Amino acid sequence: MEKGNLGKIETKYYTFGEVSNQLLLESGEKLGPVTLAYETYGLLNSARSNAVLVLHALSGDAHAAGYHEGEKTAGWWDDMIGPGKALDTDKYFIICSNVLGGCQGSTGPSSLNPVTKQPYGLDFPVLGIRDMVNAQEKLIDHLGIDCLLAAIGGSMGGMQVLEWMFSHSQRVKSVIPISIALRHSPQQIAFNEVARQAIMADTRWNNGSYYGGNPPNRGLALARMVGHITYMSDRSMAEKFGRRLKDERQPFKFTADFEVEGYLHHRGKSFVGRFDANSYLYITKAMDYFDALQGQNSLLKLKDSRMKVLVIAFKSDWLYPLYQTQEIVRICKKAGLDTTYCEIESEYGHDAFLLEIDEQTHLITHFLERVKNGD
């Protein structure tokens, strides 16, 4: 099949939850007005039955595919979204929004608090993944879609997929959670907490009040460095960097002299230009609190569902190990759902969901065909 490109894309914005109708959060607090930045690719059919919601990971955004005006790099999942691709815009209407709590156009801690007319900072309420998904549901309402054909996403996107599955099962015909767990293990919480501490230890963080001044770039870069180690596999790092020194002539000095160190520094530094430290705190906390099965008789709700499930995992992903995706599969089978599970060989570690395009394309293309045809 010939693959095409989407070309120029513009981000759109939807605002809801004005004072009289604020979003009720999992914590019991209310938030509003709320803006979601979102993009769409392809066309909604007349039956409004071909919508696929793409959910992004921790550092992702609404710009999943195509190019913004003047941009040289396409959206973060462009290899998967477009004409003839896994999420085929000739067939499907693709939606991707920046999560609530984010910093790429959606309402988050860097947004203006309507009460104080200042950025929220730590006055922003602590969020759950459920709140992100409830906000997405408002967007789906706004777009006039009763039922999504599919919800798909990797990593934290996978958590949102699970939330759609367990809490909004009437509004989604199929789900594709990738490289994710039903809930974070203490090890996953621990890595996130180290990242948060790195941000909060930066004196520039200033208890979350740094907007208009100097943001805690060093702390945020450090948080990103920790993250990056967990996104790669031991093997992919070994293949990419080995033990090469940046400068062979000076092996005994006290700076970052291995190539892997330089790479991490670079990834940390380039991250601070596009991400807000407080958003990093709020979003990682939402991930840690998430428990797909917590207190909602989730399995009972799915009892009469005809939902189809495709769970994808990658063998070298040590951040979300296979036993966790297998647990998702067990739960889905227990609920009687039509569930397909695939463990893909890959050396990319957790990052594989962004990089292993061919295998995922094959699986997802056929799965969505089945869902569309009601097989």
Next chain:
Amino acid sequence: MEKGNLGKIETKYYTFGEVSNQLLLESGEKLGPVTLAYETYGLLNSARSNAVLVLHALSGDAHAAGYHEGEKTAGWWDDMIGPGKALDTDKYFIICSNVLGGCQGSTGPSSLNPVTKQPYGLDFPVLGIRDMVNAQEKLIDHLGIDCLLAAIGGSMGGMQVLEWMFSHSQRVKSVIPISIALRHSPQQIAFNEVARQAIMADTRWNNGSYYGGNPPNRGLALARMVGHITYMSDRSMAEKFGRRLKDERQPFKFTADFEVEGYLHHRGKSFVGRFDANSYLYITKAMDYFDALQGQNSLLKLKDSRMKVLVIAFKSDWLYPLYQTQEIVRICKKAGLDTTYCEIESEYGHDAFLLEIDEQTHLITHFLERVKNGD
């Protein structure tokens, strides 16, 4: 066998390398005078043939066993060292010294620079594991020991064991490297670099000049937190903490509310009271530079050696995965050495070498008997 206790122990000090006879370092720089803090347990026999050198890990020290005056907690490997234990003080003369570059009595960046009469700080030369071992050799000379019965240690202690094996093969009859690699992979370097960056990002670090003022405790605690995650296994964390909250009534707040977070904070905070941030930088760098096989025809040197080797690894250790210890074994076999390898079942991760006492005792007791008897 009845196991006894060593009782009260005192740390001793040996100083060498005065100006006319300084220690030549791997970097080409010279350092002196050098003091090593060390402890001994048991008695050296008249043939001076029963000495076992214990090498400590990154955060360890010379106090491997017994109690100092007034102490309530015994030395870090007390379960392994004493009458009737794996390193049986009724049979062996055990030596453990704090590494060069350390902060527990041996010369390191917090020591006074004899030239400036101020603490060295970053004027301390960058060290290699080889330098630590060369300093230990001076101590062995001082104690009148020509040949060690064994050198044993886990983690960074294992690196020193490997260095004894490859560079001082005439002075050691057997070696027991535990939970270690021939060299750091980029992933291991990356974790160390994140820890170093955490320290250096703390404004109190002040380019290494903080002695007499406020040390970079927050950065050092953060470095230790990163380390602790890598020392435990996913499973041991899950069994120890699960997803329990510290305070069930307040799940939605923005502090460390999972038990695992509180544990990491505690470990970080208790570490800063006993460790110097600059030593952490120097020692982790020495580990990253270490390459047991680098440029010394190491294998050739071992060709006619009758050295015995016992390599120990733990299955849940993901910081030093089994493929790395297996590589040590392959190299030893290739060199024709009498090599025993044991992978021990354990859920403790990298920390297992400090915790899995029974299995190690069994293996080491029999191994040392063989070495002693020249079997």
